[in-house]
Amino acid sequence: MNTSFRIDRRAFLKGLGGVSLALPILDAMGADVTDKIPRRFCAIYTANGMSLPQAGHKIDEWSWFPRAENKGEFVFGKSTEPLAPFRKQLSFLGGLYHPSGPKSDPHVCSDMWLTGAPLHNPKPGTYNSVGLDQVVALHTKQFCRQPSLVLSIDAGTGFLSRTGTISYSLEGRPIPAENNPRRIFDRLFRGDRASLKAERDKLKQRIKLVDAVAQNARALHRRLGKSDRERMDQYLTSLDEVEARLIASERWIDVPLKKQDYSHLNLNATNEGEPAEFYRNMFDLIALAFDADITRSVAFMLNREDGMGISDTFPLKLGLSRTHHNLSHATDKNGQMEFAKYDLFLSKQLAHFFDRLTRYKDRDGSVLDNTIVLFGSGASTTHNSRNLPTLIAGGSAMGLQHGTYWRNGETRMSNVYLSILRSLGIEKDSFADSTGTLSKSIFRRV
Amino acid sequence: MSMSPVRSLLTEMRGRLGMYFVLSGVVLLLATAVRAAEKPMPLEMGFDLHVRPFLKQYCVRCHNADKMKSGVRVDRLQAALEDPQLRLWENLRKQIGEAAMPPEDTTQPTIAQRKQAVEWIDRALQEARLRPVPKNGSVRRLTVAQYRNTLRELLLLDEDLTEVLPPDAISRDGFANNKETLQLSPLLLEAYLDIADKALQRCIVDPKSKPPIQNFRMDLGAGINAHPCPDSLILGADSLLLNNADFEVTQPKLAKPFDFNPFVMRTKYRFIEGYRGNDTVRGWRDFDSIYHAVYACMRGSHGYPKGRAYETVPQGLLLRPAIPSAEIFGVDSTYGPRANFKIAVRELPDHGRFRVTVTAARYNDGLLLDPGTAPQTGDGANVLVCRDNNMPLTINLERAGIYQVDVHTSQKNKPTELTLSLGDRQFTNALKQPAFLAVRLPAGPLDVNARCTGGVSLDRVVFTPLAESHETARQFAAFEKRSPLLGVYMGFRRDCGSTLAPVGAAQSVSSDNLARYVFEGSLRNFPNPDVEKDNVNYLAGIREIGVRSEYTDGRDRPRLRIRSVEFEGPYYESWPPPSHRNIFLDADPKDDPIAHGRKIVRAFAARAYRRPITQEEEDMLTTAFKNALARGDSFQESVREALQVVLASPQFLFLIENSRTPEAEPLDDYELASKLSYFLWNGPPDERTMKLAEAGSLRKSLDAEVDRMIDHPKFARFTAEFASQWLALDKFQVLEPDRKRFPKLTRHARAHLRQEPVRFLQHLMQKNLPARTLIESDFVMANEVTADYYERVGKTESGLEFVPIEHGRSDLGGLLSQAAILAGLSDGREANPVKRGAWLARKIIDEPPDDPPPNVPTLKEDTRMLSLRQRLERHRSQPGCAQCHAKIDPWGVPFEQYDAGGRFKVKPPDARSTLPDKTEVVGVADLKRYLANDRLDQVAFSVLRHLTTYAIGRSLTYREREELKKERTKWKAKGYRMKDAIRIVVHSPIFLEK
Numbered sequence A: 001m002n003t004s005f006r007i008d009r010r011a012f013l014k015g016l017g018g019v020s021l022a023l024p025i026l027d028a029m030g031a032d033v034t035d036k037i038p039r040r041f042c043a044i045y046t047a048n049g050m051s052l053p054q055a056g057h058k059i060d061e062w063s064w065f066p067r068a069e070n071k072g073e074f075v076f077g078k079s080t081e082p083l084a085p086f087r088k089q090l091s092f093l094g095g096l097y098h099p100s101g102p103k104s105d106p107h108v109c110s111d112m113w114l115t116g117a118p119l120h121n122p123k124p125g126t127y128n129s130v131g132l133d134q135v136v137a138l139h140t141k142q143f144c145r146q147p148s149l150v151l152s153i154d155a156g157t158g159f160l161s162r163t164g165t166i167s168y169s170l171e172g173r174p175i176p177a178e179n180n181p182r183r184i185f186d187r188l189f190r191g192d193r194a195s196l197k198a199e200r201d202k203l204k205q206r207i208k209l210v211d212a213v214a215q216n217a218r219a220l221h222r223r224l225g226k227s228d229r230e231r232m233d234q235y236l237t238s239l240d241e242v243e244a245r246l247i248a249s250e251r252w253i254d255v256p257l258k259k260q261d262y263s264h265l266n267l268n269a270t271n272e273g274e275p276a277e278f279y280r281n282m283f284d285l286i287a288l289a290f291d292a293d294i295t296r297s298v299a300f301m302l303n304r305e306d307g308m309g310i311s312d313t314f315p316l317k318l319g320l321s322r323t324h325h326n327l328s329h330a331t332d333k334n335g336q337m338e339f340a341k342y343d344l345f346l347s348k349q350l351a352h353f354f355d356r357l358t359r360y361k362d363r364d365g366s367v368l369d370n371t372i373v374l375f376g377s378g379a380s381t382t383h384n385s386r387n388l389p390t391l392i393a394g395g396s397a398m399g400l401q402h403g404t405y406w407r408n409g410e411t412r413m414s415n416v417y418l419s420i421l422r423s424l425g426i427e428k429d430s431f432a433d434s435t436g437t438l439s440k441s442i443f444r445r446v
Numbered sequence B: 001m002s003m004s005p006v007r008s009l010l011t012e013m014r015g016r017l018g019m020y021f022v023l024s025g026v027v028l029l030l031a032t033a034v035r036a037a038e039k040p041m042p043l044e045m046g047f048d049l050h051v052r053p054f055l056k057q058y059c060v061r062c063h064n065a066d067k068m069k070s071g072v073r074v075d076r077l078q079a080a081l082e083d084p085q086l087r088l089w090e091n092l093r094k095q096i097g098e099a100a101m102p103p104e105d106t107t108q109p110t111i112a113q114r115k116q117a118v119e120w121i122d123r124a125l126q127e128a129r130l131r132p133v134p135k136n137g138s139v140r141r142l143t144v145a146q147y148r149n150t151l152r153e154l155l156l157l158d159e160d161l162t163e164v165l166p167p168d169a170i171s172r173d174g175f176a177n178n179k180e181t182l183q184l185s186p187l188l189l190e191a192y193l194d195i196a197d198k199a200l201q202r203c204i205v206d207p208k209s210k211p212p213i214q215n216f217r218m219d220l221g222a223g224i225n226a227h228p229c230p231d232s233l234i235l236g237a238d239s240l241l242l243n244n245a246d247f248e249v250t251q252p253k254l255a256k257p258f259d260f261n262p263f264v265m266r267t268k269y270r271f272i273e274g275y276r277g278n279d280t281v282r283g284w285r286d287f288d289s290i291y292h293a294v295y296a297c298m299r300g301s302h303g304y305p306k307g308r309a310y311e312t313v314p315q316g317l318l319l320r321p322a323i324p325s326a327e328i329f330g331v332d333s334t335y336g337p338r339a340n341f342k343i344a345v346r347e348l349p350d351h352g353r354f355r356v357t358v359t360a361a362r363y364n365d366g367l368l369l370d371p372g373t374a375p376q377t378g379d380g381a382n383v384l385v386c387r388d389n390n391m392p393l394t395i396n397l398e399r400a401g402i403y404q405v406d407v408h409t410s411q412k413n414k415p416t417e418l419t420l421s422l423g424d425r426q427f428t429n430a431l432k433q434p435a436f437l438a439v440r441l442p443a444g445p446l447d448v449n450a451r452c453t454g455g456v457s458l459d460r461v462v463f464t465p466l467a468e469s470h471e472t473a474r475q476f477a478a479f480e481k482r483s484p485l486l487g488v489y490m491g492f493r494r495d496c497g498s499t500l501a502p503v504g505a506a507q508s509v510s511s512d513n514l515a516r517y518v519f520e521g522s523l524r525n526f527p528n529p530d531v532e533k534d535n536v537n538y539l540a541g542i543r544e545i546g547v548r549s550e551y552t553d554g555r556d557r558p559r560l561r562i563r564s565v566e567f568e569g570p571y572y573e574s575w576p577p578p579s580h581r582n583i584f585l586d587a588d589p590k591d592d593p594i595a596h597g598r599k600i601v602r603a604f605a606a607r608a609y610r611r612p613i614t615q616e617e618e619d620m621l622t623t624a625f626k627n628a629l630a631r632g633d634s635f636q637e638s639v640r641e642a643l644q645v646v647l648a649s650p651q652f653l654f655l656i657e658n659s660r661t662p663e664a665e666p667l668d669d670y671e672l673a674s675k676l677s678y679f680l681w682n683g684p685p686d687e688r689t690m691k692l693a694e695a696g697s698l699r700k701s702l703d704a705e706v707d708r709m710i711d712h713p714k715f716a717r718f719t720a721e722f723a724s725q726w727l728a729l730d731k732f733q734v735l736e737p738d739r740k741r742f743p744k745l746t747r748h749a750r751a752h753l754r755q756e757p758v759r760f761l762q763h764l765m766q767k768n769l770p771a772r773t774l775i776e777s778d779f780v781m782a783n784e785v786t787a788d789y790y791e792r793v794g795k796t797e798s799g800l801e802f803v804p805i806e807h808g809r810s811d812l813g814g815l816l817s818q819a820a821i822l823a824g825l826s827d828g829r830e831a832n833p834v835k836r837g838a839w840l841a842r843k844i845i846d847e848p849p850d851d852p853p854p855n856v857p858t859l860k861e862d863t864r865m866l867s868l869r870q871r872l873e874r875h876r877s878q879p880g881c882a883q884c885h886a887k888i889d890p891w892g893v894p895f896e897q898y899d900a901g902g903r904f905k906v907k908p909p910d911a912r913s914t915l916p917d918k919t920e921v922v923g924v925a926d927l928k929r930y931l932a933n934d935r936l937d938q939v940a941f942s943v944l945r946h947l948t949t950y951a952i953g954r955s956l957t958y959r960e961r962e963e964l965k966k967e968r969t970k971w972k973a974k975g976y977r978m979k980d981a982i983r984i985v986v987h988s989p990i991f992l993e994k
Helices: A003-016 A023-029 A031-035 A081-089 A106-113 A132-143 A181-189 A193-223 A230-254 A275-291 A310-317 A324-329 A333-359 A413-423 B003-021 B027-037 B043-058 B083-097 B111-130 B144-155 B186-203 B471-481 B578-584 B593-609 B615-631 B635-647 B669-680 B687-694 B702-711 B715-726 B747-753 B756-766 B784-789 B819-824 B833-844 B868-877 B882-897 B923-933 B936-952 B958-973 B978-987
Strands: A040-045 A068-070 A073-075 A090-097 A149-152 A297-301 A371-376 A390-393 A405-412 B138-141 B212-220 B247-250 B261-263 B268-276 B279-288 B294-297 B310-313 B316-319 B341-345 B353-362 B384-386 B393-397 B401-409 B417-422 B425-430 B435-441 B444-452 B458-465 B485-494 B497-502 B515-522 B543-549 B560-569 B654-657 B779-782 B803-806 B912-914 B920-922
Touching: A040 A132, A040 A275, A081 A090, A081 A333, A081 A390, A090 A413, A132 A230, A132 A297, A132 A413, A149 A181, A149 A275, A181 A275, A193 A230, A193 B186, A193 B615, A193 B635, A230 B138, A230 B186, A230 B654, A275 A297, A275 A310, A275 A333, A310 A324, A310 A333, A324 A333, A333 A371, A371 A413, A390 A413, A405 A413, B043 B111, B083 B111, B083 B958, B111 B958, B144 B186, B144 B578, B144 B715, B186 B578, B186 B635, B212 B294, B247 B294, B310 B425, B316 B543, B341 B485, B341 B560, B353 B485, B384 B393, B401 B417, B401 B471, B417 B435, B425 B435, B435 B471, B444 B458, B485 B515, B497 B543, B543 B560, B578 B593, B578 B635, B593 B615, B593 B635, B615 B635, B654 B669, B669 B687, B669 B702, B669 B715, B669 B936, B669 B978, B687 B702, B702 B715, B702 B756, B702 B978, B715 B756, B715 B936, B747 B784, B747 B819, B756 B779, B756 B819, B756 B978, B779 B784, B833 B868, B833 B882, B833 B936, B868 B882, B882 B912, B882 B923, B920 B923, B923 B936, B936 B958, B936 B978, B958 B978
Parallel strands: A040 A297, A040 A371, A090 A405, A149 A297, B212 B261
Antiparallel strands: A068 A073, A090 A390, A371 A390, B138 B654, B212 B247, B212 B560, B268 B279, B294 B341, B310 B316, B316 B560, B341 B543, B353 B515, B353 B560, B384 B458, B393 B444, B401 B435, B401 B458, B417 B425, B417 B444, B485 B497, B485 B543, B779 B803, B912 B920
16 A cells, blocks of 8 residues: 555545645546547347247347348348448357246336346345446446446336336345436536535545545554554555545546537437437437446436336337237237337337447547446246347447347346446446356357 | 477477477477586476467467457466466366367377476476465454444444345355445445434434423233224234233333333324224314224234134133244235234334333143044043033032043034133134144033034033043143243234334243333334325225234144233433443533533444544544534534534544555454354344454464354344355245145245255354265254154254254254255246256355357257256267266265155155266165265365365465465364364464455
């Protein structure tokens, strides 16, 4: 531990009153922030599964999972065709499932999607466990303004077992989602004075606390005599790091936002209007937030399980004959075709998002290359919690190798999640019920 | 010996030893020279002469940096035996001494070479053991459990805020409290800061405010509600509601010794999403009734083996034991147990303590007779036959006693359900035979009513008094002695069932008269639906309070009668609550805020740091308080800031034993107080121990303190922690048994079986029983659930309480045949003798097998067709596996008598095994006998070693292991009793010195 550095910095901070920080400190504090290219994660969820038509209907080309091959490459089905331009930046993954999935009530599959928790047998006093996006947030929050962005078609949390959010905190509690483009924009890009002040006050308070704790700890450290100092050193180093993170967060308040073009946004879009317009604006906001490094972890629930919420009616708005949940239950040819047409609609929105992420550039490539996008559902078709439809895009700068339809029998979703964490440079040993990483799949650096 | 090794050896010696070799040439001469000097050769020299060349020639080829066969590498070994290498050296000594290495098919050393090497190693080991290890105190982080307990006792706060903390790592010895594995990270520290912030917010209130308190009461009984809710209530899929007239909800006025704001529950609601059966319907609808905010519900699994799961009678709601459902989709009903009474509530406080009071009684019940019970003949003294079908009617019984009631119908084979009323008691069951009920009846007039469903008409009802010796009478006598067990649950409604957690332990309801049973908890410790405030869905965010008669093993048990259920929360006995007064003491801050603040901070920090604080600490903390005050924060707010510093301090988060010199120093009294209480209570010392420390008399009263701590309820924390870590019970916790093969290993049974080793150990400790009981005992610690798992061991009427029961069987007793251990060491499908063997070697006899080498080769042949014995033999004969497995498998083979669920097999296979010391044992009973007699010293050492390691929170050094061997002999002299083991540990220098 570099004590003299600490003391100098503290003195320096005090001298400046913490109002504005000189650049050398920013560099020392935030080497991680400035030197490293951001690594990001985005989870996008769609409820009720995808259309996987029965073979007898002879409409295989409408299957969401590719069912044909050409010259060793998979062929995009009609419902995923809009994604074809991104073939080299995405992969389909088959055979994935959560072992706890089939044991739990199928309506809770969205609650489990990012967590893998045994919802049929929760730990006493809990319901769920932490989700992948929040683990990412925990490890990236010190580098950006917001630990994470939790978005959904409906605001809030909904209610358990028919939740309106896919994001669960460290304690396994649902994190309320935001759904209004204007409010999201105002909060992220137009921080108002009152909330900035409140945030700054909170951070200052915390910094003061950490400061007092550190003083007290150092006094103890001096008194410890010959005692085992290893743990105390670890404590002081950790405290340094906590303080550094706080100061970095405080610093963000003053750092001007990256200059961006917002002219394409339509902030009047809401979930009650045109569905495509709503999704387009939500995706544009995510792309802008990534580009400005406002956050590195995003979870977005496109629609909810079991016909909950407004999005259930979107197929009707698009001229299809049944609601989303009803279409997902369809076994007749026409119903399965219509369900696929809704998949097609979602693919178009996704293609738009990928296109945005490709246009924004980091220093070493596109934002998409530095973002792992996970798109999928907690059921393959309604109430079937095996072979979860999963598409992973982006992240080629993190060793992801795309362009395939990968499957290897049945594979735990948690192993995919652990692989995602490792690709992001988060060296966890396990995630939920993972048994290892998928080193021989699309992940090359796990 | 061939020539070339000699030559190379000599070259080596010349190079290394220089001057010693003026005589040069022959090894023999040198040996003579050394002997002549009458002083043992310095270790370094011996190493260079005998050992290094030996290793180089025979070992390094396979055990080097690149190859590391079996994970062993000897090329770096030096003459100075470093502590971490002692085990390796011991192992080398064994391999060389027993001629196990080098492998048979390679060049072998001469006997003399072996002897020299072994002698040197023995000497060097001896010296290393005696070498003093510097003692530099210790700084050990609290484990998550210790931190939770400490925070709760310091702040008097029940709410568990530690959910965010990641679980502690497990050390090589299997313990979570090892100071090496208890790391600290920035994330953890951030979590500590957040928890401190939250905890203090919860504790500190505004004493002048009036707290809001919510309360309601539900009364239950057939037709009890004169003004039932006219709406039909809906609970979504599979809703089973009580008749609206059978329950009544009120918000009675509470009497409290302080001013408060009664929280009036909201009754007006507007929802757009509602339900018709299982279908969601849309459209705004207004609701205005307390019955849409609180309602009674029986939503659970359908049916009951005998009688009805529940019934409402005018005196209340009758519940039979709640038969658990696996609640796994596709396997079993997910809706919960059979007889699953719940109160659904729309609003509950967000946090704070709560109290649920159930007014209940044991129902003066009759025993529904089992299928196959013969009807009485209908004649004899005092038999009363009613042929009058004009029910109800009144009969007159000559004498009081146990009667069998037989009901004969006119249409024998027509399915029907009979409801029989005797006085104000009611019994309902499907009537498939005349023999219906055994019941105790008073003498005199008795109103009788009997109604059959399905248009079946009665022929006659026969009352036959039974002699006490009659089988049915004896069954009834046992039945009427039993009491229902009342359990209360808290959680929330799910679409497909509920997520509920028990509120404390079940309580036995033994009186036929109504009594009040109180259950308390902290709201946030229970599953919470976290619904948003502006929810528009009728079924969203519904909390549930479950009330059950607990199930044990399906034996007949009088029904539980619930008369009312009351809720109060947040529950305060006084205002401001103790958590607040505990911090702010009683003085008035107005006199001198600074002095008062200083006093508060000093008192709090001393409790948090578990010792008086230093002047420097006091000044620093007071400064934090004063700064906040100077900034304009309120007195309370300023105190809070200083306390937050305390709760994030290393003095609070760490157990510190401060050492001044590298020599061993005695612990000071405060350090000793903490060491004792974190050992025996897994939490902070209490006032009494602290007083002894303060008076400097803790050491003198050590034995008395230890006894007091062992007898205290908090000692259960020790047994729970120690047993689960020592015996690796976590493996059982996460077991996923094959339901088809082990239908009895339900979640319910597992939760109780998991307790068995813990309760067993606690019993041994508290009763100071001999350590051999760990291996062989003529009793098991069981409750009705676990006794049932072992096929009704002995007779227990203990309900859910664990009591010692004599089993009189050869397959039970001791730790080694407990299901939590044996099943935990399987994969839920097949038993695993290798895991069981390794567990026994590691945990029970302290002969830990070596870690498997990296890149374990798979067996070369396909062994699927072979028997287990043959497979293990293959295993042992394969080079690379053989070394370790010869020390593991023989211990595991006897356990083949037990299946993967931990029960003795119906047809136990051949379980002969030749142990590593060539002793032959046949099966587990024989193995136990052998361990409890021939190997008892070793078992005792293992107990002592694990106990000491846990007590001091770190692995033992080699020297300490040797010291412990002496402690073991002391213990042996006292008869190897379990409580004595704790006393031995606590008195040993390993524990008392830092």
